[in-house]
Each structure stands twice: as structure tokens, then as C-alpha cells.
Amino acid sequence: MKTFTLSALALALMLTGCQSAPTTNTQNTNTAATAQISAEQHAAPWWQSAIFYQIWPRSFYDSDGDGHGDFNGMTKKLPYLQELGVNALWLTPMFEAPSYHGYDFTEFYQVESDYGSMAEFEAFIQAADDKGMKVILDLVINHISSEHPWFKRSANGERPYSDYFVWRDDLPKVGSGWGHAWSDNDKPDAVWHWSETRQQYYYGAFGASQPDLNLRHPDVIAEMEKMAKFWLDKGVAGFRLDAVRFAMESGGNAQADTDETIAYWQHFNQYVKSVDPDAYLVGEAWADIPVAAKYYGDGKGLDQGFDFEVGYKILGLLKPDASGEAQFGTMQSNQQKNTVDANVLKQNLQQRIDSSAPLDFFAPFLTNHDQERVAYQLTEHDDKAKLAAAMLFSSPGTPYIYYGEEIGLTQGGTGHDVYKRAPMQWDNSHQAGFTQSDNSWVEETALFGDDFANWWPEFLAKQLAAGDRSVAAQQAQPNSVWRLYQHLIAMKKQRPEFTINGSYQLTQHDNGIVEITRELSGSKSVFVLNLTDKAQSISSITRDGLTASWQHDLNGEQLAAYGLLLLNNTL
Ligand SMILES: [Ca+2]
Ligand SMILES: [Ca+2]
Incomplete structure (x- = not known):
């Protein structure tokens, strides 16, 4: 049997004054620490x-x-x-x-x-x-529709739209590294698309109908910020940002995760927080x-x-x-x-x-x-x-x-x-x-x-x-x-051990039963999971001071195939 313990984060330990991460079944309820955790949670960002x-x-x-x-x-x-x-x-x-x-x-x-x-x-x-x-x-933000008026105007060469997208005269050669940025394929024509109107190629990491915006252009940067503010002002709490890895590309072998891309998102975040300090950004x-x-x-x-x-x-x-x-x-x-x-x-x-x-x-x-x-x-x-x-x-x-x-x-x-x-x-x-x-x-x-x-x-x-x-x-x-x-969901919202500071301990027993323990300041939950297709004994699981809040097909000391037992102490 192997046991792994993730210590509560050092910061959490400092804030709560614990001596060490909770790793055993001890039931010491430290109310002062719990109160401090609550205060800390209060200060933590809503997300x-x-x-x-x-x-x-x-x-x-x-x-x-x-x-x-x-x-x-x-x-x-x-x-x-x-x-x-x-x-x-x-x-x-x-x-x-x-x-x-x-x-x-x-x-x-x-x-x-x-x-x-x-x-x-x-x-x-x-x-x-x-x-x-x-x-x-x-x-x-990475791309918009090829039917968007911006792209039509850019294809027509109209200023200032002409540079709102990424254009070039010739198709890069095979071997130059261009291709779908999330794979290692070497296929320039998968991302460079011909415009009959402009007689040039434009970059579209996700296909011809979704041309990439030129996020180096000040007008484009400003418009993306204006768009974010418009929706934040309507009361939305933030954004899930699509395809963040591909914002700025600088060559065939630099189509994802470039330093320029990271810097773009830092800048965008700074702007969003200036509109609403509680606004949230999560990236795909x-x-x-x-x-x-x-x-x-x-x-x-x-x-x-x-x-x-x-x-x-x-x-x-x-x-x-x-x-x-x-x-x-x-x-x-x-x-x-x-x-x-x-x-x-x-x-x-x-x-x-x-x-x-x-x-x-x-x-x-x-x-x-x-x-x-x-x-x-x-x-x-x-x-x-x-x-x-x-x-x-x-x-x-x-x-x-x-x-x-x-x-x-x-x-x-x-x-x-x-x-x-x-x-x-x-x-x-x-x-x-x-x-x-x-x-x-x-x-x-x-x-x-x-x-x-x-x-x-x-x-x-x-x-x-x-x-x-x-x-x-x-x-x-x-x-x-x-x-x-x-x-x-209710447990995650109510019990302090499910916050980011709760310790995480995983034990896989010899019969395949997996035991996951979350604990913080005496508050404790234990997940007992049967990941096998046969009933298994759970007699080795210590259940002192714990009561089952969820049990599925528990028959005495046997947990059914793919059964789940969830134990918690009293808060
Ligand atoms: Ca409808
Ligand atoms: Ca891009």
C-alpha cells in the first residue's frame, strides 16, 4: 500500500498557525484556526x-x-x-x-x-x-468570423482595417513549421488561406472561416478591451477566454505559447481589472x-x-x-x-x-x-x-x-x-x-x-x-x-477541507480500494472508491469519528464493484 500526502500549502500553514500538515486521523478541532480560515476565505477572490x-x-x-x-x-x-x-x-x-x-x-x-x-x-x-x-x-479574441465587416474591409484593403488581420504574399513552404498549432503537423495551407479579393494569404489557425486577428494592431487591442468593458458593464463577472495559446504567432515554429502571447494576456488582464477589480479571467x-x-x-x-x-x-x-x-x-x-x-x-x-x-x-x-x-x-x-x-x-x-x-x-x-x-x-x-x-x-x-x-x-x-x-x-x-x-457541491461549499488549503492524501490499498482524505483544522472527509469490478473489503479503512454521508452498495465490510463511500466528521 502506498500513501501520498500533499501538505497544505506553506502559506496556509503560516496563516492558520498549524505546526504541520494534517496527515493522520487525529480529531483535534482547532476552532481558532477554523475561524482564521473563514476570514481568509472571505478575503479570497470569489472564484x-x-x-x-x-x-x-x-x-x-x-x-x-x-x-x-x-x-x-x-x-x-x-x-x-x-x-x-x-x-x-x-x-x-x-x-x-x-x-x-x-x-x-x-x-x-x-x-x-x-x-x-x-x-x-x-x-x-x-x-x-x-x-x-x-x-x-x-x-x-484570437479570431472572428470571415463574415465580420472587419474582415471584408481588410480583404478589400480598406484602411485602417487592412492590417487588422495577418496577411502575406506567398504560402510558406512545407518544412517551415507552419501548421495546426496544437499539433506537430507541417501543413502551411492548414493555417494560411488564400483571399481572392486581396490576392494574398491570411492566417487562420482554426480555418478559413475564422481569420486570426492581428493583436499587435493598436486599434484591434483597443476594440477587444472595449468589448470586454461593454459586457462587464452589463454585469457579467468575467470571461472564459477561448484558445488563449494562439493569440500572437511569430513564425512557423512559434504559433503557440509565445512570450508575446503571455504578455498580451497580462496586458488584457490589467485592463479588465481596471474596469472591475473582481472580474475573473479563465483561459482555455x-x-x-x-x-x-x-x-x-x-x-x-x-x-x-x-x-x-x-x-x-x-x-x-x-x-x-x-x-x-x-x-x-x-x-x-x-x-x-x-x-x-x-x-x-x-x-x-x-x-x-x-x-x-x-x-x-x-x-x-x-x-x-x-x-x-x-x-x-x-x-x-x-x-x-x-x-x-x-x-x-x-x-x-x-x-x-x-x-x-x-x-x-x-x-x-x-x-x-x-x-x-x-x-x-x-x-x-x-x-x-x-x-x-x-x-x-x-x-x-x-x-x-x-x-x-x-x-x-x-x-x-x-x-x-x-x-x-x-x-x-x-x-x-x-x-x-x-x-x-x-x-x-454542497460539501465543497460548506466544508473547509475542500478549500485550496485542505490537505490531500491518497492511499491505494492492495485490493484496489482507493482512499482519498481531505482535511483541514480537524475538519475531515474521506472518499472510499472501489475502482475494481468486484466487491472489495474496506475493513482496513479507519472510520472512527466519521459518519457516511453517501454510501452505495455497502454491505457490512464490503464495498460493491465501483461503489463509493463518503465519510465526514461532524463540523
Ligand atoms: Ca427559443
Ligand atoms: Ca492568433
Whole structure:
């Protein structure tokens, strides 16, 4: 049996006056230290106690029967989110854009008309605020739509727009390093696109329809700041920044993570904080931890960045036969044949600690809108989905939940992103309660092309027949995935050991049972996870002074296959 202990951070120890990190089962309740922790939490930025929920607005709830989710639909579902317990929301893009996904803005100051009016957006922000929920928006600064007036004018050579994008006369040669910046491919024509109008090539890291902005141009820099201020003034709490790694490119072998890019985000953060000191920036740097940490920028960069590795590692432990390949980068698979080694979780945490950013920089999550859904990866195995949730919430940092993960929502296939972004399933009624329309937006051939088969009716019928994968059905079951999420969220908000300063100890017992302990100043929680497909003894787990707040298939001293036991002491 191997034991690993992460000491509480040195700073925390200094602040709380502890002599050493809590590593044993001692039950010394230090009320003075707890009070100090509370004061410290009070002073900490709001995002450190946030539980984020990522909404794909088009798929959340359709309030007016046109088959597209909308602002009023999100407003209507705020009580649901409050009941779940989340206190912060990330909306994927909701500015006017030609695509269904919205990552290609044609407007910086108008909402996506499919989602409703500006007044309805403002009402949503106000209603969320009334419930104590922060809302952040998805901001894409690296590129905009080729249909944006800026690009049309730039292609026409109109000043001052002519230099708002990155132009060159000739296509770089193969071997010059140009290609998709997130891979090592050598393919200049993947990122340099020909403009008939201008008779030049323009740079577009994400394809011809999404030209990269020239973020060296003072007008462009100023406009991006103006856009941020416009939305902050409307009451949003910050931004999730798309594709932060690719802001500034300076050559074929310098298309990502350049010093200039880090400096750009430092500058942007400085501006945003000048508008609102509490505004929050979280970056999508889809890369391994040392690279993601760069965006902390010595404390002047982004407030947080996603930890893309922890989700791979957690899900990898639950599907040991899968290849576990990283989808977008340099991450290594953690698979070991026929063996589940939970040490990957502590290695992940150690990497965060060893990085150039502090531990509270990282936001762990299981999946997002670009990744196969948890339930799909785990073949709709609810007990495994619960273990995934437990591992996520036991990990220090600000967690993000992708809508539907809390009900074990799966997907209708693979190979197209829309499968990962399908309508929420609210109940077992018509269209799973998402829309009154006979059709949902995912069936619109105009959005996906005539060749794309309509997979939705069959998928929906299957989900409705199963009957257990909707919010209503999950809420009605005491041991459902939804109930566990609700429990974990409440625990994370209430118990001090789940703050960034709580110690983390992971032990893998010889029979495969994994024990994760979080503890701070006498407050303690223990996760007991059976990562094997057989019932296992948990007689070696010390349970003195602890009571079970969640137990699944616990039979005496045996925890069922993929069972979960959650123990806490009294606060
Ligand atoms: Ca609608
Ligand atoms: Ca760029």
C-alpha cells in the first residue's frame, strides 16, 4: 500500500498557525484556526469558492418553441441550478455569429438573435445575480468570423482595417513549421488561406472561416478591451477566454505559447481589472500542466486556467481498456494494461503544485463541449459516473461541470461535435422537456448540411424509453448521479477541507480500494472508491469519528464493484 500526502500549502500553514500538515486521523478541532480560515476565505477572490456550470445556451431550455434554447429559457431554469447548488455559470458564445456554435463572432456588441434580445440577456444576468450566481461569457479574441465587416474591409484593403488581420504574399513552404498549432503537423495551407479579393494569404489557425486577428494592431487591442468593458458593464463577472495559446504567432515554429502571447494576456488582464477589480479571467490552454501554468504570467496573467489533464486521468481510471488518447495536445495517456493505478491522481496534483502557477490557479473538470461526454466514455455506467464525480470534487481547485454531466447525459454518436452539445433532458415528456416544438435545433439540416443524417429522433426515443436519464427521473432517485452531484457541491461549499488549503492524501490499498482524505483544522472527509469490478473489503479503512454521508452498495465490510463511500466528521 502506498500513501501520498500533499501538505497544505506553506502559506496556509503560516496563516492558520498549524505546526504541520494534517496527515493522520487525529480529531483535534482547532476552532481558532477554523475561524482564521473563514476570514481568509472571505478575503479570497470569489472564484476560489465557485462551483461553475457550463451552459451551451442553444441546448439548455427553449422557452418560445422555436427549437433553440434561449436567454428566457436559462432564466427559467435558474431555480434548477440553484437546487443543484452551483453558484457560477459559464455561457458558451452568445454573440451574433453565423455558426451554430458561435465561436466566430460577427458582432461584438449584440447578442445572438436566436437566443433573444439584449433586454432578455440583461434580465437573465439580473435574475442570476438575484440568486447569488455569477455569470461569465465565452470570449473569442484570437479570431472572428470571415463574415465580420472587419474582415471584408481588410480583404478589400480598406484602411485602417487592412492590417487588422495577418496577411502575406506567398504560402510558406512545407518544412517551415507552419501548421495546426496544437499539433506537430507541417501543413502551411492548414493555417494560411488564400483571399481572392486581396490576392494574398491570411492566417487562420482554426480555418478559413475564422481569420486570426492581428493583436499587435493598436486599434484591434483597443476594440477587444472595449468589448470586454461593454459586457462587464452589463454585469457579467468575467470571461472564459477561448484558445488563449494562439493569440500572437511569430513564425512557423512559434504559433503557440509565445512570450508575446503571455504578455498580451497580462496586458488584457490589467485592463479588465481596471474596469472591475473582481472580474475573473479563465483561459482555455488545452495543453499539459506546465504549459497551462504559463498563463498565470507571474501573477499578472489570467486568474485561472483549466486543468485538462485531470479529466483524462480520472476517466482513464474508469475505462482501463480504452486508449485514453489526448485529443488536442501533448498529454500522455495514463493507461496501464489491466491495472488501475490511482497514483496518476496524485501525480496530476503534484504537477499542479510543481508548476509555475499556484495551486489555486487550476480549474479541474471532467469534460467540456469539445470532448466526448462522460456517460458516453463510460458506456452509461452510472456507478462509474459517480466515481468520476467523486474524484473531481476531491481534487483541489475550482470545479467546472458541463451541463448534463449531473444527470449522466450521454450522446448519440461520435465524429461530429454536435453530439456533445445536444439538448438537455429535463423530463420524459415530448422532446425530453427541452422544447414545445416538434423538432430541436440539432435536426436543422441548414446547420449541418444535407448529408448529415438526422440522428436525434432515434437517440431521443432511446433516452425516453430508458426513462432514467432526465432531470426529473434523476431527482426522484435517492442514489442517482444527480443526487451525488448535489451532495458533492454542497460539501465543497460548506466544508473547509475542500478549500485550496485542505490537505490531500491518497492511499491505494492492495485490493484496489482507493482512499482519498481531505482535511483541514480537524475538519475531515474521506472518499472510499472501489475502482475494481468486484466487491472489495474496506475493513482496513479507519472510520472512527466519521459518519457516511453517501454510501452505495455497502454491505457490512464490503464495498460493491465501483461503489463509493463518503465519510465526514461532524463540523
Ligand atoms: Ca427559443
Ligand atoms: Ca492568433
